[in-house]
Amino acid sequence: MEILDSKAYLERMLAAPRPGSGQVLAFYEHRLGAICKDPALMLMPWDDHLVHRGDGVFETVKWVDGRVYLLDEHLARMGRSGDAIGLKPPCPWDEVREIVLELGRAAGALSGLYRMLLGRGPGGFGIDPSECPVPSIYIAAYQYTPKPAAFYEKGVTAFRTSIPAKQSYLATIKSIDYLPNVLMKKEAAAKGKDFPVCFDSRGYLAEGATENIALVDESGCITVPKLDNALSGTTLLRALELAQGEIPHCYKSIGEDDIYAAKEMLVLGTTAQCLSIVEYNGRLVGDGKPGPVSGRLLEMLRKDLAENGVPL
Numbered sequence: 001m002e003i004l005d006s007k008a009y010l011e012r013m014l015a016a017p018r019p020g021s022g023q024v025l026a027f028y029e030h031r032l033g034a035i036c037k038d039p040a041l042m043l044m045p046w047d048d049h050l051v052h053r054g055d056g057v058f059e060t061v062k063w064v065d066g067r068v069y070l071l072d073e074h075l076a077r078m079g080r081s082g083d084a085i086g087l088k089p090p091c092p093w094d095e096v097r098e099i100v101l102e103l104g105r106a107a108g109a110l111s112g113l114y115r116m117l118l119g120r121g122p123g124g125f126g127i128d129p130s131e132c133p134v135p136s137i138y139i140a141a142y143q144y145t146p147k148p149a150a151f152y153e154k155g156v157t158a159f160r161t162s163i164p165a166k167q168s169y170l171a172t173i174k175s176i177d178y179l180p181n182v183l184m185k186k187e188a189a190a191k192g193k194d195f196p197v198c199f200d201s202r203g204y205l206a207e208g209a210t211e212n213i214a215l216v217d218e219s220g221c222i223t224v225p226k227l228d229n230a231l232s233g234t235t236l237l238r239a240l241e242l243a244q245g246e247i248p249h250c251y252k253s254i255g256e257d258d259i260y261a262a263k264e265m266l267v268l269g270t271t272a273q274c275l276s277i278v279e280y281n282g283r284l285v286g287d288g289k290p291g292p293v294s295g296r297l298l299e300m301l302r303k304d305l306a307e308n309g310v311p312l
Helices: 006-015 071-084 093-107 149-154 179-191 234-243 256-261 292-308
Strands: 024-029 034-036 056-064 067-069 112-119 136-142 156-160 195-199 205-208 212-216 222-224 249-251 264-269 273-280
Touching: 024 093, 034 093, 056 071, 067 093, 067 292, 071 093, 071 112, 071 234, 093 112, 093 136, 149 273, 156 264, 179 195, 205 212, 205 256, 212 234, 222 234, 234 264, 234 273, 234 292, 264 292, 273 292
Parallel strands: 156 195, 156 273, 222 249
Antiparallel strands: 024 034, 024 136, 056 067, 056 112, 112 136, 195 205, 212 222, 212 264, 264 273
């Protein structure tokens, strides 16, 4: 096997295949303090605990028509997730915010997604966080592909996945350890369903692979899992805030019987915004068509983005 010098290694690295590189618009790494637009150079240290220990947190943020949606809410949740594992960024959060906006401008696209990663930092292949002297920040801006129009017009399908919900203390942290979520998505693809839905050890509804799940009961109330077994979604919370005074909501422990009795079943998330599940476990939800509550929440969220998104 060849032993390459730095120049030869870098040349070969830059020539190596990079699936998905066409989606990357620009990226930033805090060690360098600069933005780059060549996806072949979007690399991170192997010895960052983010990579080999899952020791880090992340957020996905959307911008549409030059407006970043719920940026401050996402940064606040990232801060809470970091605090939960004793991790703070290497710079103030207001500086992170400015980096995000500058990266979006450099991306040169009207719409896109950010993936923000806050890690323990490089320092070794052990498990002790103390070997990592400086935390890491990586932010990528990449293309945003909205959900198909048919998802909103006809609704989507869902099923009860065999993958259990994460333990409560992990479920409420947006950790980069998303292996259970990956397995849920893999199972959905194998079954030909759009969304997997997981339950906790008590048999209560938790969440989807990357989205929150809620119901609309017979009275028209949006019924939300208590969020002690699921991530507190920024889109979910904003939708409930926008609907306040028009559509009531409550938090409760939701069993599968509640789903079968529901008028609507909702998917809420950054890229989905609000979708209506019209079939669950092979059974129709409500009348099997997207319901009025899902349509109204989608309308509210789209209007909110256009009016209150942070301009790039």
